[in-house]
Amino acid sequence: MSQNQLPPAFAELMPFVEHWARPTTNERVAARSVLPLEEIRAFYDAMVPRLDEAIDYIDGVGLHTLTPEADTLTRLVLGLGQASIAIEIHGAPIKPGTVFPHGIHVRRGPVPFG
Amino acid sequence: MNEIPSSFTGQRGSLTQNAGIGQGPVPLYPYRSQAFFELERDRVFRRAWLMIGRVEELPEAGCFIVRQIDPCAVSALITRDKDGKVQAFYNSCSHRGSKIIDVAEGRQTRFACPYHGWTYANDGRLANIPDERNFFDIDKATCGLKQIATEVWDGWIFVNLSSPPEVTLAEFLGPFRDHLAGYVYLGADTPVIFSATLNANWKVVSDAFIETYHIPFIHPKTIGPTFASDENPFGRFLTAKTLGPHGYASMYGNSGYATHPDHHVERIAYKAAASVISAAATNETEAFLCHPAVNPTASASWSMDDNLLFPHVQIGNGPGGFWTHHFWPLTVNTCRYESRFYMRPATNMRERFQHELYVGRVIEVILEDLKNVSTTQEGIDTGGQEFMQLQDSEICIRHNVSQIIRWAEAATVKEALS
Numbered sequence: 006m007s008q009n010q011l012p013p014a015f016a017e018l019m020p021f022v023e024h025w026a027r028p029t030t031n032e033r034v035a036a037r038s039v040l041p042l043e044e045i046r047a048f049y050d051a052m053v054p055r056l057d058e059a060i061d062y063i064d065g066v067g068l069h070t071l072t073p074e075a076d077t078l079t080r081l082v083l084g085l086g087q088a089s090i091a092i093e094i095h096g097a098p099i100k101p102g103t104v105f106p107h108g109i110h111v112r113r114g115p116v117p118f119g
Numbered sequence: 120m121n122e123i124p125s126s127f128t129g130q131r132g133s134l135t136q137n138a139g140i141g142q143g144p145v146p147l148y149p150y151r152s153q154a155f156f157e158l159e160r161d162r163v164f165r166r167a168w169l170m171i172g173r174v175e176e177l178p179e180a181g182c183f184i185v186r187q188i189d190p191c192a193v194s195a196l197i198t199r200d201k202d203g204k205v206q207a208f209y210n211s212c213s214h215r216g217s218k219i220i221d222v223a224e225g226r227q228t229r230f231a232c233p234y235h236g237w238t239y240a241n242d243g244r245l246a247n248i249p250d251e252r253n254f255f256d257i258d259k260a261t262c263g264l265k266q267i268a269t270e271v272w273d274g275w276i277f278v279n280l281s282s283p284p285e286v287t288l289a290e291f292l293g294p295f296r297d298h299l300a301g302y303v304y305l306g307a308d309t310p311v312i313f314s315a316t317l318n319a320n321w322k323v324v325s326d327a328f329i330e331t332y333h334i335p336f337i338h339p340k341t342i343g344p345t346f347a348s349d350e351n352p353f354g355r356f357l358t359a360k361t362l363g364p365h366g367y368a369s370m371y372g373n374s375g376y377a378t379h380p381d382h383h384v385e386r387i388a389y390k391a392a393a394s395v396i397s398a399a400a401t402n403e404t405e406a407f408l409c410h411p412a413v414n415p416t417a418s419a420s421w422s423m424d425d426n427l428l429f430p431h432v433q434i435g436n437g438p439g440g441f442w443t444h445h446f447w448p449l450t451v452n453t454c455r456y457e458s459r460f461y462m463r464p465a466t467n468m469r470e471r472f473q474h475e476l477y478v479g480r481v482i483e484v485i486l487e488d489l490k491n492v493s494t495t496q497e498g499i500d501t502g503g504q505e506f507m508q509l510q511d512s513e514i515c516i517r518h519n520v521s522q523i524i525r526w527a528e529a530a531t532v533k534e535a536l537s
């Protein structure tokens with residue numbers, strides 16, 4: 006599926022695409038909330054060293070004129086935003102003492118891929 | 120008047136005393152009494168001007184939105200007609216009362232009731248009755264959609280369910296108008312919107328957003344480090360003031376906040392931004408930040424301000440722009456919470472990634488509040504406490520509840536506002 010290809014320079018991140026490269030904020034929150042912390046950390050550890058480079062690649066293509074490969078990479082980078090909440094804020098997939106689904110609905114997210 | 124306290128740990132502040140709104144315990148019955156809920160619905164929500172949105176939601180003629188005025192069970196259809204006028208109508212057909220539209224927003228200039236096809240123009244006029252000749256001398260001119268009093272101020276759309284309203288919107292807003300006059304609405308046409316239905320009286324939820332005393336306890340990791348510091352460990356206010364039934368508070372921020380060195384994503388995302396509680400680059404927001412209602416004490420240790428728009432809306436100012444919270448009562452102990460964070464669309468991926476982290480953090484903060492409000496309500500519902508003990512930085516809670524009680528007891532709006 007060309008829709009889920011990454012630019013060749015980021016090919017090593019392919020194993021994370023299926024779970025993390027989601028099209029909306031609600032789906033990315035869910036993606037983070039249902040995984041064990043070790044799996045979130047594996048994604049985080051793989052992505053962080055490539056983050057600046059990935060952002061520059063996407064900006065080279067243009068956020069509003071994405072190629073199919075850059076589109077996948079953009080969704081993957083946005084997935085890291087949610088992964089970072091587990092790793093950098095909670096130290097757990099979700100805020101300890103809360104449940105998921107939690108009832109907060111993003112009716113309209115930031116553009117694109119909100 | 121807006122003097123910054125010299126100490127955040129010493130003697131009690133004087134905000135409440137200066138406002139002249141009493142300093143004693145505040146009753147809890149408005150948070151749990153069914154009788155009070157009904158009074159509040161009829162005398163507050165049916166008599167006050169209610170802010171329901173912004174004109175940018177209706178960008179051109181032919182646009183419409185449908186909004187639920189919950190405690191009063193009113194579905195309102197708000198249209199923009201060909202002359203540009205924004206007007207609210209009861210979403211109810213003149214034929215047999217059925218709702219004529221069941222979607223949240225769209226573009227159409229005619230509304231046909233799905234039941235029998237009665238059709239209205241977007242200025243409310245009844246345009247067509249199928250098989251009109253079988254009715255009894257019906258006068259179409261008197262069978263338009265019933266209007267709801269509507270006024271627009273500075274792009275904010277207000278409705279009033281009294282017919283006619285006892286006071287004008289200008290009289291209702293009073294000094295609040297001057298406070299926000301000339302405000303810069305950054306990103307007004309592109310809000311990020313959250314909603315949740317909560318198991319708490321709407322005031323329990325509203326109260327959670329107008330004090331920072333709880334932040335070190337409820338939000339220790341998400342925003343605790345940005346709102347409190349060794350200098351101000353309990354996040355005392357910079358200032359607060361009442362403006363008729365409305366008011367505002369300016370909240371402390373930890374100017375010494377630094378990203379933890381291991382928080383690589385936060386560091387990379389925010390390297391071009393003002394703060395972790397902001398989504399816009401610093402250079403975009405100068406005009407906004409210069410407004411006198413934004414950081415009114417011009418403090419270097421500022422996080423945000425909350426502008427209280429009676430009875431149920433808060434307009435927040437932060438380093439990156441503005442947001443709104445709506446607290447809509449459903450029942451005495453449930454409510455619908457809606458927030459809109461107004462953000463300019465990202466022009467590049469670095470900005471977009473900041474927005475993702477900002478929105479992600481906002482969701483976590485709301486989630487922390489959400490968990491807390493239901494346990495607060497359960498505690499209130501035990502009936503074990505008759506009163507709240509409120510400190511100086513809880514002035515907005517004291518003011519809001521006392522105004523709600525005042526309106527619930529007042530025979531007229533003029534009396535409530537006097």
